[in-house]
Amino acid sequence: MSLITLLFFFSILPLSNSTPLKLKPNPLPILPLPTSQQLQWQLGSMSMFLHFGPNTFTNSEWGTGKANPSVFNPTHFNATQWVQIAKDSGFSRVILTAKHHDGFCLWPSDYTDYSVKSSPWRNGTGDVVAELASAAADAGIGLGLYLSPWDRHDGSYGKTLEYNEFYLSQMTELLTKYGEIKEVWLDGAKGEGEKDMAYFFDTWFSLIHQHQPGAVIFSDAGPDVRWIGDEAGFAGSTCWSLFNRTNAKIGDTDPLYSQEGDRFGEDWVPAECDVSIRPGWFWHALESPKPAVKLLDIYYNSVGRNCLFLLNVPPNSSGLISEQDIKVLEEFRKLKNSIFSNNLARKAVVKSSSVRGGQDLQFGPKNVLEEGLDRYWAPEENQKEWELFLEFKDSVSFNVLEVREPIQMGQRVASFHLEVVNIRSGNWERVVNGTTVGHKRLIKFPKVKSRSLKFVVDKARTDPLISYLGIYIDNLSRNTSKTIITRTLQEQQQIHDS
Ligand SMILES: *[C@@H]1O[C@H](CO)[C@@H](O)[C@H](O)[C@H]1NC(C)=O
Ligand SMILES: *[C@@H]1O[C@H](CO)[C@@H](O)[C@H](O)[C@H]1NC(C)=O
Ligand SMILES: *[C@@H]1O[C@H](CO)[C@@H](O)[C@H](O)[C@H]1NC(C)=O
Ligand SMILES: *[C@@H]1O[C@H](CO)[C@@H](O)[C@H](O)[C@H]1NC(C)=O
Ligand SMILES: *[C@@H]1O[C@H](CO)[C@@H](O)[C@H](O)[C@H]1NC(C)=O
Ligand SMILES: *[C@@H]1O[C@H](CO)[C@@H](O)[C@H](O)[C@H]1NC(C)=O
Ligand SMILES: *[C@@H]1O[C@H](CO)[C@@H](O)[C@H](O)[C@H]1NC(C)=O
Numbered sequence: 458m459s460l461i462t463l464l465f466f467f468s469i470l471p472l473s474n475s476t477p478l479k480l481k482p483n484p485l486p487i488l489p490l491p492t493s494q495q496l497q498w499q500l501g502s503m504s505m506f507l508h509f510g511p512n513t514f515t516n517s518e519w520g521t522g523k524a525n526p527s528v529f530n531p532t533h534f535n536a537t538q539w540v541q542i543a544k545d546s547g548f549s550r551v552i553l554t555a556k557h558h559d560g561f562c563l564w565p566s567d568y569t570d571y572s573v574k575s576s577p578w579r580n581g582t583g584d585v586v587a588e589l590a591s592a593a594a595d596a597g598i599g600l601g602l603y604l605s606p607w608d609r610h611d612g613s614y615g616k617t618l619e620y621n622e623f624y625l626s627q628m629t630e631l632l633t634k635y636g637e638i639k640e641v642w643l644d645g646a647k648g649e650g651e652k653d654m655a656y657f658f659d660t661w662f663s664l665i666h667q668h669q670p671g672a673v674i675f676s677d678a679g680p681d682v683r684w685i686g687d688e689a690g691f692a693g694s695t696c697w698s699l700f701n702r703t704n705a706k707i708g709d710t711d712p713l714y715s716q717e718g719d720r721f722g723e724d725w726v727p728a729e730c731d732v733s734i735r736p737g738w739f740w741h742a743l744e745s746p747k748p749a750v751k752l753l754d755i756y757y758n759s760v761g762r763n764c765l766f767l768l769n770v771p772p773n774s775s776g777l778i779s780e781q782d783i784k785v786l787e788e789f790r791k792l793k794n795s796i797f798s799n800n801l802a803r804k805a806v807v808k809s810s811s812v813r814g815g816q817d818l819q820f821g822p823k824n825v826l827e828e829g830l831d832r833y834w835a836p837e838e839n840q841k842e843w844e845l846f847l848e849f850k851d852s853v854s855f856n857v858l859e860v861r862e863p864i865q866m867g868q869r870v871a872s873f874h875l876e877v878v879n880i881r882s883g884n885w886e887r888v889v890n891g892t893t894v895g896h897k898r899l900i901k902f903p904k905v906k907s908r909s910l911k912f913v914v915d916k917a918r919t920d921p922l923i924s925y926l927g928i929y930i931d932n933l934s935r936n937t938s939k940t941i942i943t944r945t946l947q948e949q950q951q952i953h954d955s
Contacts, residue, residue, distance in 0.1 A: 481814030484835055487867035487919050489699060489725040495681055496865060498640065498673045499727055499896050501549030502760050504601065506731060506769035507539060508554050509585070511561050512739040514774050519648070520559025522609030526575035529561070531776025534578070536588040540596045542770070542778050546786040547793070551593055552601035552642055552767070555586055555631055560610025564634075568626050571610050590635040601640030601672075602631050606656050607647045615652030624656075625664055632668035641665050643676045644684075645708025658707060677715070678705030679726040685764060686715030690732030690755040692762035693717040695892040698727035698868050718893075720871060720918070727896075730759035733769035734782055740771040746781050749788035750933060756793065761859075761899025763868075792933050800927040801855055802826060805847035805910075807926075811837035822846075825926040833863045833924040843914040843921050847928075849907075852880060856904040859927035860894045860912070870894040871916040877907035885911065894923075901931065 491499065511524040513531075543551050556562050562572035563585035574581050586602070593600045604627060613619040632638055643661075662680055665672060673681035679702050685692050697718030704714060715728065732755055735744045752768070759766040770786070773779045802825075809822035813835035817823075820835035822845055836843050858875055862868060875888045889902040910928070914921040 480819060481816050484813065484866065484920060484922065486865070487869060489723060490867055491698070491725045491727070491864060492681070494671055494673050495725060495727060498682065499765060499864065501599070501765065502897075503548045503756075503766045503768065504550040504552055504599075504640070504729075505539075505543040505546075505548040506552050506554075506603075506733075506738075506767050507589075508557070508733075508738040508740075508769055508771045510554060510557050510563060510739070511559055512557065513771065516741055518737050518739055520557065520561070520609065522559045522561075522571075522611075524559065524561070526561065526571065526573075527577055529573065529576035530578045531772070531774060534583070534585070534588075534776030536585070536592040537595075538777055539589065539772060540592040540598060542783055542786060544596050544598050546790050548598070548768070550599035550601055550639055551589065552603060552640060553586065553589055554605070555602045556604050556608070556627070558605050558607045558609055558646065558648075560605075560608040560614075562627070564630065566627055566630055568623055568630075569611060586631065586635055594636060599639035600635070600637070601642055602635075602638055603642040604628055604631060606643060606645065607651065609648070615654050617654045620654060621657045621660070625661065628661065628664065629668065632665065632672075638669045638672050640682070641669070641672050641674050643674065643707075645677055647708065656707075675729055677707045677710045678702060679724065681726065682765070683715060683726045683728050684710070685728045685730045685759075686710065686712035688732060690730040690766065690768075691716075691758040692728060692730055692764045694762065696728065696763045696895060697722060697893055698725055698763060698864070698895055700724050700726040702726060727764065729765045729767050730755070731767040731769065732759075733771070734785065735769075735771065738769055738771065740773045740779070742774075746779075746785045749785050749792055752785065752789040753792050753933065756789075757899050757901065760897055763893060763895030763897060796857065796929050796931045796933065797859075797927070799929065800826075800859075801853050801930070802847055802926055802928045804853070805849050808846040808848070809834055809836065810842045810844040811840050813837055813920075825923050828925065830863045830865055830924055833866075833922045835922050836920055838920060840920075843917070845912040845923065845926060847910040847912075847926075849909070852906050852908045853928070854904055854906045855928040855930050856901055857927075857929040857931050858889065858898075858900050858902075858912075859925065859929065860891075860898045860900075860923065861896060861925035862894045863922050863924040864896050866922055867918075868893070868895050869917045869919055869921045870914055871918060873912065873914045876911040876913065877905050878909040880907060904930070 512520045514528040565574040608614045613623045675682040677684045693716035695717045699722030701722045702724045734746045807822040813820040822834045824832040874890045876885045879886045
């Protein structure tokens with residue numbers, strides 16, 4: 458017996474009591490599936506947007522492109538502070554407005570003099586993109602860049618071929634000089650009455666993927682990540698990552714289609730919810746950040762509805778994130794942790810209506826109490842019912858349900874509900890109804906108390922798979938939870954009506 462064979466025998470011996478000799482294969486994934494870049498993006502949950510540029514100094518939102526570069530002078534600029542705050546607050550990426558509509562470049566582009574080169578900041582030798590890239594790499598968080606298609610400064614704007622060449626040359630600088638880029642963010646924004654010209658999106662997308670194969674491209678209509686369709690940060694209560702790219706045109710999308718996605722969609726294009734911590738996207742001395750409970754509410758309605766939460770936190774004119782915003786972010790992190798760090802379901806005994814291949818260790822219901830996409834509950838094939846039961850020794854009170862699907866296998870669940878045994882009557886009662894799940898679904902309802910819970914998948918595109926189940930108590934967003942309960946009732950009405 459060779460040494461390798463011997464080692465092999467030793468390595469399987471300890472498992473032989475518990476693991477069947479032959480595993481049941483995994484269920485078939487259902488198309489469309491996420492790419493590895495999309496999967497990594499989604500697991501990041503939250504990104505921080507950084508709107509910064511001449512507008513920060515001129516108290517404007519949409520610069521005209523005529524501001525003198527001398528206004529740009531962030532005397533205490535510190536990209537390490539931005540990145541540190543993003544990381545400490547739980548964000549996986551930062552995305553910078555390398556160029557906004559005003560055309561001013563935060564890096565010393567060779568194709569224009571309207572950039573940091575012409576500013577007094579560091580006597581024209583500074584490079585915001587380079588410093589942010591280096592700080593992000595040091596902290597181990599991802600970097601994304603926004604290069605506005607609309608440019609109100611450059612003379613080539615309006616001349617289709619010339620401008621597309623100019624834009625792609627700037628894009629190439631950004632994608633070849635600053636290391637790994639995880640996301641390229643584009644919008645279709647063009648002012649009213651602006652010169653008519655075409656953006657060669659297909660060429661842009663191909664070039665971006667060529668230079669940065671690890672990046673996802675965001676726009677109203679994908680190709681990799683879609684806009685949710687509003688700037689409030691709220692996804693539809695039904696939210697598929699499935700989508701038909703051919704049904705959406707950049708700059709002219711149907712907001713409802715963007716919010717809900719498409720159960721019959723052919724492409725995997727998950728949604729990103731962008732919203733600013735302040736009323737404006739750029740910093741303004743007289744504006745204040747939203748309270749932390751509001752951010753929590755947005756979290757429920759973005760991350761908790763199968764989307765990514767892209768929160769804009771604009772650095773101020775000193776070049777630093779403001780004290781007020783830091784305080785709110787810190788509080789938001791604490792609120793989130795205080796609720797979601799304690800999954801009450803962990804105390805439960807979990808059972809299911811069936812298990813795939815009868816193989817409890819591989820596909821059993823206990824998997825839903827463990828983090829990670831690779832272990833999930835899978836029901837036996839061809840079942841009429843798909844149910845998970847949670848039994849507690851003592852009754853538990855809770856008002857939030859979390860459900861996750863292993864999305865590497867495709868998005869499956871189309872509707873579900875939760876029931877509990879009423880302590881007084883002993884009957885099963887419905888607590889809440891929901892539609893899609895996806896990567897993560899969070900759903901709030903008035904507090905219930907019970908010892909027995911039943912999570913039921915009512916409809917699915919194929920056999921459902923559940924990778925995580927959580928129940929929590931949220932005492933904090935009481936006021937906002939009222940509005941959500943109202944919305945949930947409306948949803949229930951809609952479900953009822955259809
Ligand atoms: C920049 O910010 C970081 C993180 O807050 C801090 O440790 C560092 O001292 C700052 N650098 C300067 C030059 O102020
Ligand atoms: C910028 O230039 C001025 C005058 O040439 C010089 O005094 C100053 O030290 C320079 N500042 C930096 C940051 O290089
Ligand atoms: C999306 O594409 C699929 C397949 O072609 C089609 O069945 C579905 O109806 C399309 N959705 C919409 C909203 O057109
Ligand atoms: C910017 O924020 C920093 C705190 O990080 C603060 O010290 C500074 O005064 C602020 N600058 C302005 C112009 O408000
Ligand atoms: C959930 O849906 C069912 C029917 O599909 C309905 O009877 C019930 O009232 C709905 N809402 C709740 C909270 O149970
Ligand atoms: C929520 O409130 C209940 C009592 O009202 C308390 O027992 C529980 O510890 C609180 N939970 C959190 C996370 O604050
Ligand atoms: C809830 O609303 C009351 C009054 O409407 C307000 O005083 C309180 O601060 C709010 N609480 C939260 C957590 O928003």
